[in-house]
Amino acid sequence: MQLDVFTLFPEWFDWLGRERHVANALAAGSRLNFVNYRDHTRLSGRQVDDTPFGGGAGMVLRVDVVEDALRAHYATDPVLLRERRRVIALSPSGRLLDDSLVDELAGEPALTLLCGRYEGFDERIVEHFCSDVLSIGRYVLSGGEPAAMVLCDAVLRKQPGVLGDERSALEESFSAALDGDPEYPHYTRPAEHRGWRVPDVLLSGHHAQIELWRRERSRERGAGAHAADDSAQ
Ligand SMILES: C[S@@+](CC[C@H](N)C(=O)[O-])C[C@H]1O[C@@H](n2cnc3c(N)ncnc32)[C@H](O)[C@@H]1O
Numbered sequence: 001m002q003l004d005v006f007t008l009f010p011e012w013f014d015w016l017g018r019e020r021h022v023a024n025a026l027a028a029g030s031r032l033n034f035v036n037y038r039d040h041t042r043l044s045g046r047q048v049d050d051t052p053f054g055g056g057a058g059m060v061l062r063v064d065v066v067e068d069a070l071r072a073h074y075a076t077d078p079v080l081l082r083e084r085r086r087v088i089a090l091s092p093s094g095r096l097l098d099d100s101l102v103d104e105l106a107g108e109p110a111l112t113l114l115c116g117r118y119e120g121f122d123e124r125i126v127e128h129f130c131s132d133v134l135s136i137g138r139y140v141l142s143g144g145e146p147a148a149m150v151l152c153d154a155v156l157r158k159q160p161g162v163l164g165d166e167r168s169a170l171e172e173s174f175s176a177a178l179d180g181d182p183e184y185p186h187y188t189r190p191a192e193h194r195g196w197r198v199p200d201v202l203l204s205g206h207h208a209q210i211e212l213w214r215r216e217r218s219r220e221r222g223a224g225a226h227a228a229d230d231s232a233q
Contacts, residue, residue, distance in 0.1 A: 001159060002031040002110040005148050006069055008048065008117055010034035012145045016152060021163060025156040032152065033073075037061070040069035049118055058119035066114065066125045082131040087112040088151075089126045090144035094133035097151065099174035101134075105151070106158035113151060115144030181222030184214035 005013065013034055016022055026032060038046045042064075049059035070078035070087075081087055086108055095101070105111060114121070114130065126133055136147045156162060163169050171177040178184075187198040201213045 001106070001108065001155065002033070003113065003152050003155070004033045004035060004073065004111070005113045005115065005152070006035045006037060006066070006073075007115040007143075007145055007148065008037055009115075009143070009145055010036050013149065016149055019153070021157050022153065025159050025162045028159065028161050030156060030159055032156075035069055035073050037065055037069045040072050041065045042068065052119060056119075060119050061116055061121050061125065063122040063124040063128075066121070066129065070112075070129060078129045081112070082129065085110045085112060086131045087114065087129055088132045088134050089114045089121055089130040090116060090135070090147040090151075091120060091126075091133050092135050092138065092140045094135040096138075097134050097136050097154070099180075102151075102154045102158065106155040111151075111155070113144070113148045115148050117143045178215075178218050179222075181218040182225060184217040184221070 007013070013032075017026060017032055022032070037048045041048050041062075043062075047062075048065045049061050052058065052060050067078050070081060074081055076084075078087075086105070088111060090113060114125070134147075134151070136150045141147060158169065160166075169175070171183070173183040174180055187202060191198045191203060199213065201209050204210070
């Protein structure tokens with residue numbers, strides 16, 4: 001898959017390409033490209049943002065600058081781009097990213113991610129250039145870069161052959177194998193530490209019972225998470 005990230009800070013992503021499963025994805029043919037809005041501004045002083053009409057704090061990313069960056073990279077009118085590929089604005093108020101949305105996005109051949117900064121995007125960027133507005137959580141980051149990294153990490157680890165052991169992706173939190181529940185707890189050696197013993201069933205070698213125990217723990221965690229979500233609402 002091809003991921004194009006539009007940002008003011010492409011250098012923030014240097015480590016991402018070196019991270020093992022991202023490096024595996026790139027070696028297997030995925031592409032991760034970065035475009036700096038600032039390289040495409042026609043304004044003096046490499047300006048990319050401006051003060052908000054109507055007043056208020058902060059600076060707003062300009063629609064003409066984002067248009068120029070998209071147009072230069074794709075050689076097309078950005079208004080038409082979202083018919084060819086999903087163009088995603090990252091925003092705290094967007095649709096919340098969850099595992100089923102990650103699955104959906106991981107199946108796309110190409111994604112464009114727009115990182116905001118300061119007060120965020122001129123709304124015309126979202127209205128006219130974007131197919132989706134996505135949030136990684138109900139809190140405000142200083143910029144879209146960490147959110148873009150989260151999205152790139154989550155979709156690239158779903159690409160075939162990327163994880164060292166393909167079974168990891170089949171049975172993990174929120175997967176169909178666990179009916180969408182969180183994963184069960186894991187333990188490793190030592191079997192006892194400061195009197196904290198690993199559950200006997202895991203040491204029993206009885207695969208059916210281990211399976212049952214794990215499924216029950218997973219369901220319990222799912223029920224606990226739903227109760228916490230409900231009480232937070
Ligand atoms: C400081 S935030 C802007 C916040 C905006 N003024 C608001 O109140 O919604 C700057 C940029 O960070 C990114 N961002 C911040 N929080 C995010 C989140 N939870 N999910 C995705 N992107 C986020 C967005 O790209 C946003 O344009």
